Amino acid sequence: MRRRAARDQQRLDSGAVSSPKDLENLQHEIASLAKRQGDLEDIVLEVMERRESAQQRVAELTERVASVQSRIDDVTARRDSALEEIDGEAASVTKEREVVAASVPADLLKLYEKLREQQGGIGAAKLQARTCQGCRQELAITELNEIRQAAPDAVVRCENCRRILVRTAESGL
Structure with missing residues (x-):
């Protein structure tokens, strides 16, 4: 779009177009291209801002996921430790029960x-x-x-x- 606007501006400045109607159309097209370029640049800026915002949100969520995963790992380790302790206690109680049951x-x-x-x-x-x-x-x-x-x-x-x-x-x- 920029190349086309530059080419049209060059044709206008060179004097190659002599017809007033063609000159008016060329000026109108250059203005239209400038407006379109401005609109597209605004859209690009908006997209870049949204992308930046999305990247920040991704970073926040990634941090939260890491925090939750850390808590899950901690709780899982405590659960596994408790299960080991319970299993050991159950084995001990089972042995004690066998000894007592033998005397009944x-x-x-x-x-x-x-x-x-x-x-x-x-x-x-x-x-x-x-x-x-x-x-x-x-x-x-x-x-x-x-x-x-x-x-x-x-x-x-x-x-x-x-x-x-x-x-x-x-x-x-």
Whole structure:
């Protein structure tokens, strides 16, 4: 467009065009090309500003992504560490359980496993302050009297949830 405007201006300045109508058309075309060039330059400037703004936004978002990824990496590392700790603790507890289970009579262990399966993983519950910690129900006075009179090694069960009750000093007997 610039070359065309320069060429037209050169033709106008050279005097090669003698017809007034052609001169007027040539001047009009030069003015039109200058206006079009100005419009295109404005568009280019606007595009450059938008590009710069977009580049800044990309840089901000890239920084945010890096920050979020850093947090994800940190949380993932903490999760993995916690899982390792839980796995180690589970292995330790499993070994302890095996040792304790070996000392429990087979029929009691069988009853416990059956109750555990029926009761969502809890086959025995602590009797604390006259309340079964399995179902959170306070035992009736008659039940408590029966438990008091039972032998220390007798297996007693909750009348409400049927779990094995573990008696301690906190049982309220």
